Amino acid sequence: MADTGIVIDRRYLDHHTGPGHPERPQRIAALIDLIEDAGAHLARIEPRPAEGDELALVHDGAYVEEVAATRSRQHHSFDPDTPASPLSFDTACLAAGGVLSLIDAVMAQEVRNGFAFVRPPGHHAERERAMGFCLFNNVAVGAAYLRRHHGLDRVMIVDWDLHHGNGTQHMFENDPGVLFVSTHQYPFYPGTGALDESGRRDGTGYTVNLPLPAGCGDAEYAEVFERIVVPIAHQYQPQFILISAGFDAHARDPLGGMNVTEAGFAAMTEQILAVAKDHAGGRCAAILEGGYDLDAICASASAVLTRFEGQGEPAAIAGQSRIAPLTERFRQNHGNNWRL
DSSP, rough: EEEEEEOGGGGOOOOOOOOOEEEETTEEEEEEEHHHOOTTTSOOOOOOOOOOHTTTSSSOOHHHHHHGGGGGGGOOOEETTTEOOHHHHHHHHHHHHHHHHOOOOOHHHSEEEEEEESSSSTOHHHHHHHHBBBSSOHHHHHHHHHHHOOOSSSSEEEOOOSOHHHHHHHTTTTTTTTTEEEEEEETTOOOOOOTOOOOOOGTSEEEEEEETTTTHHHHHHHHHHHIIHHHHHHHHHOOOEEEEEOTTTTTTTTSOOOOBOHHHHHHHHHHHHHHHHHHHHTEEEEEEEEOHHHHHHHHHHHHHHHHHTOOOOOOOSSSSSSSSSHHHHHHHEEEEOOOO
């Protein structure tokens, strides 16, 4: 069994967002160059388009048809940030389906873990609405697919993208079968993800928001993972972990205000993989979300892949965290539902 699989495909370049848009095809082109240069030992997994019934696990059927209708339009905008071109629907189906291809490979023990380098990203997409550069919610489709088609009872989603994954939260906020944990810059787009948003009804406690102020870096993220994310994950005992792996919290990113480096992403990956090893047989899949500086995306993705492969020295985190009082607030708030 190969240890790590990857999904990457030149067809992900076919979603055109227009001149000057940060979510541009070059994001995937740079990653393709990275993989071709250094990733020959990784197991390549062929993506397939997600079917309508698979998208309907989390999206309204009429909304899927609305996105499909953009095939006949030279240009369409769902909102000022979220355009579509004639091939955008097919590309978005291939993005969601690429995640499913990776999940199937992990579940079949063809690979232990993997990374789906797909676009457009997904975690802002709501059940009936495109937003924030996202058409279909790739990670949510994956989580629902694990529950429905692979029969898992407990799936964990860790979203470390700079922006809060509003769509993912809303799709699972009533469901204890999906634990959604998000670190994100707050207040910031899309305005959701406050500390007191912790799920509804049967899902109360299974939404864990960790809103961070601008300026946080490796030491702050490491503290939050060590004191909050990992203890909750061990209590939940996930059978599969999905990572909404946005790299826009990187210090170089033009849209964000965080100071995470490759070492920070590596450290978070190490902690997530340790949980996956303890409870999920190592089963873990990362899905590309945001990240708009090409050098930062490539360096961060390489750091994550190195840890997925079990290589590299343990990540060294420089400096001291400056958010101990905030972390204590997190502990007190989420301690209502978890032992922290």
